[in-house]
């Protein structure tokens with residue numbers, strides 16, 4: 529068996545942090561090769577505190593923030609697809625898939641994780657990243673797809689498992705604020721979180737032992753989450769320990785060459801060890 533390798537494919541710096549930062553840290557700590565592919569540098573987002581960046585240097589600052597987070601998780605430095613934030617549905621879709629096929633053939637992950645088609649809250653960049661990742665996983669093993677990639681160092685590669693990162697319905701309901709459905713506000717417009725019934729979730733990773741990395745990884749994204757906090761790290765970890773949104777990371781298996789779980793899995797590499 530070759531070394532366990534996990535590849536996460538997302539759209540923006542910080543997409544990895546809240547829902548998968550614990551899992552990325554856990555598998556890296558267990559010795560897996562963990563890669564994070566991010567399509568943009570997040571330059572269309574708002575700046576949490578004005579002295580952290582300007583609009584002009586935001587791509588550079590957010591790249592640094594993601595590098596910081598990857599270091600904290602103990603994974604490889606991030607790989608950027610170099611697309612413009614907010615524009616993923618408008619780029620050449622086939623070329624974007626081709627970039628991912630090349631990366632999958634190069635790094636040869638057994639497991640790939642990405643957004644599902646709901647994009648967590650319908651963000652069109654997330655939806656595009658999900659589609660690209662899914663198509664790339666399906667194509668990377670086929671030698672007649674992107675044949676110009678292929679040489680002695682770049683052979684077809686069949687990913688064994690593809691997972692979508694999802695939010696359980698129960699957790700989404702738990703986020704409700706004063707009866708309002710929980711949402712991400714974009715320019716004053718609420719984009720509601722999509723919750724999934726627990727029956728549709730195949731895989732729950734407990735990350736209690738990796739809360740420090742997860743919280744420090746989130747903190748790296750200062751231009752998104754801000755720096756100021758009344759709590760120190762230990763207090764944040766204590767608080768996170770009581771919150772299922774922090775301690776569990778949920779996935780739905782959508783492609784598998786090693787069968788389908790009859791009960792909830794607790795390991796993305798189940799069936800591959």
Ligand SMILES: [Zn+2]
Nearest residue numbers: 539540543654
């Ligand atoms: Zn995002």
